[in-house]
Amino acid sequence: MASSSYCLSIHLLLFSVLISACSASHPARMLFLVKPKPIILKYHGGDLLKGNITVNLLWYGKFNPSEKSIIIDFLNSLSTNNSIPPPPSAAYWWNTTASYNIGQSKISVGSQISDQNYSIGKSLTDSDITSLASKLASPGPGKNLNSFHLVLTSTDVLVDGFCMSRCGVHGSGRVKRRHGHRLEFAYGWVGNPTIQCPGECAWPFHKPTVGPQTPPLTPPNGDVGVDGMVISLATILAGAVTNPFDKGYFQGSPSMPMEAVTACAGLFGSGAFPGYPGKLLVDKKTGASYNALGVKGRKYLIPAIWDPNTLKCKTLV
Numbered sequence: 001m002a003s004s005s006y007c008l009s010i011h012l013l014l015f016s017v018l019i020s021a022c023s024a025s026h027p028a029r030m031l032f033l034v035k036p037k038p039i040i041l042k043y044h045g046g047d048l049l050k051g052n053i054t055v056n057l058l059w060y061g062k063f064n065p066s067e068k069s070i071i072i073d074f075l076n077s078l079s080t081n082n083s084i085p086p087p088p089s090a091a092y093w094w095n096t097t098a099s100y101n102i103g104q105s106k107i108s109v110g111s112q113i114s115d116q117n118y119s120i121g122k123s124l125t126d127s128d129i130t131s132l133a134s135k136l137a138s139p140g141p142g143k144n145l146n147s148f149h150l151v152l153t154s155t156d157v158l159v160d161g162f163c164m165s166r167c168g169v170h171g172s173g174r175v176k177r178r179h180g181h182r183l184e185f186a187y188g189w190v191g192n193p194t195i196q197c198p199g200e201c202a203w204p205f206h207k208p209t210v211g212p213q214t215p216p217l218t219p220p221n222g223d224v225g226v227d228g229m230v231i232s233l234a235t236i237l238a239g240a241v242t243n244p245f246d247k248g249y250f251q252g253s254p255s256m257p258m259e260a261v262t263a264c265a266g267l268f269g270s271g272a273f274p275g276y277p278g279k280l281l282v283d284k285k286t287g288a289s290y291n292a293l294g295v296k297g298r299k300y301l302i303p304a305i306w307d308p309n310t311l312k313c314k315t316l317v
């Protein structure tokens with residue numbers, strides 16, 4: 001029995017960053033990861049996000065300024081105006097996406113909406129998330145390849161499938177515009193797992209719900225839930241840019257794709273294996289574990305990303 005429960009734990013750890021693709025017209029598709037070898041993410045001929053990509057944010061529920069700044073500084077860390085700093089910069093990690101035929105893309109934070117009063121309640125379905133994301137969509141028809149609409153939910157918001165099978169989602173939605181034009185947009189959602197499931201969605205900053213009970217690591221920004229959200233955000237953002245409309249880079253079926261970062265789930269540093277995040281850097285003052293440097297002296301822990309040049313999962317340390 002020992003070996004089968006170990007298998008179970010591996011699966012649950014991998015599930016912790018599951019991505020499901022959704023659209024306005026299709027129910028969410030749940031993805032279950034297995035890790036076939038070798039990993040080859042094939043290009044399926046569709047559009048990718050590219051150029052100067054604006055990430056618009058909808059804060060759903062209560063987020064304090066410190067929580068918001070961890071996320072915003074992370075997004076601002078992915079691109080620089082000057083040359084890309086060497087590893088372990090977060091921008092060096094993001095530049096791996098440039099090898100997915102999209103050229104260098106630049107992430108910047110666009111508009112932000114705060115919905116502090118839970119305008120559609122504290123229990124959301126997939127289509128609620130899509131419709132919240134559509135509030136961030138710009139007017140005009142076509143397919144928007146230069147923006148990503150991100151919905152972030154606070155600790156007390158229940159979202160279908162959150163914790164059970166996923167910590168975040170990305171997909172695409174459509175809104176109708178005047179004259180029957182339609183706008184297609186890429187969006188994502190990440191929830192704050194602090195109360196609901198830190199063992200699934202804030203590992204390795206919380207001990208895993210099941211599996212080998214490795215001691216939790218100290219989060220680099222002192223916030224188990226939001227440092228966990230950064231891991232999920234890195235996962236869905238890289239997935240969205242390289243596979244925004246289900247015809248980009250992935251392995252497996254379009255409804256169960258293994259994408260840029262889900263291909264490397266649970267790996268953070270060299271020598272990682274399921275249940276062990278790998279060798280990381282440690283902040284001497286705080287004891288926090290991290291593997292990436294960002295703006296304003298920020299430190300982050302971000303997952304490995306599949307590198308099309310080497311066909312391997314790349315870690316910064």
Ligand SMILES: *[C@@H]1O[C@H](CO)[C@@H](O)[C@H](O)[C@H]1NC(C)=O
Pocket residue numbers: 051052106
């Ligand atoms: C991105 O924005 C910069 C200005 O901030 C501009 O110089 C550059 O041409 C833009 N790149 C693309 C691909 O639109």
Ligand SMILES: *[C@@H]1O[C@H](CO)[C@@H](O)[C@H](O)[C@H]1NC(C)=O
Pocket residue numbers: 076079080081295
């Ligand atoms: C890049 O330049 C723009 C405008 O010049 C500025 O708003 C932004 O903060 C800069 N980004 C970084 C990461 O320095």
Ligand SMILES: *[C@@H]1O[C@H](CO)[C@@H](O)[C@H](O)[C@H]1NC(C)=O
Pocket residue numbers: 084095096098099
């Ligand atoms: C960024 O990615 C591009 C495309 O793979 C590569 O040519 C370039 O050398 C990378 N930049 C750095 C600083 O690694």
Ligand SMILES: *[C@@H]1O[C@H](CO)[C@@H](O)[C@H](O)[C@H]1NC(C)=O
Pocket residue numbers: 116117
């Ligand atoms: C949110 O609710 C509070 C208390 O019910 C109210 O005072 C405040 O005006 C509301 N804010 C918005 C933006 O609706």
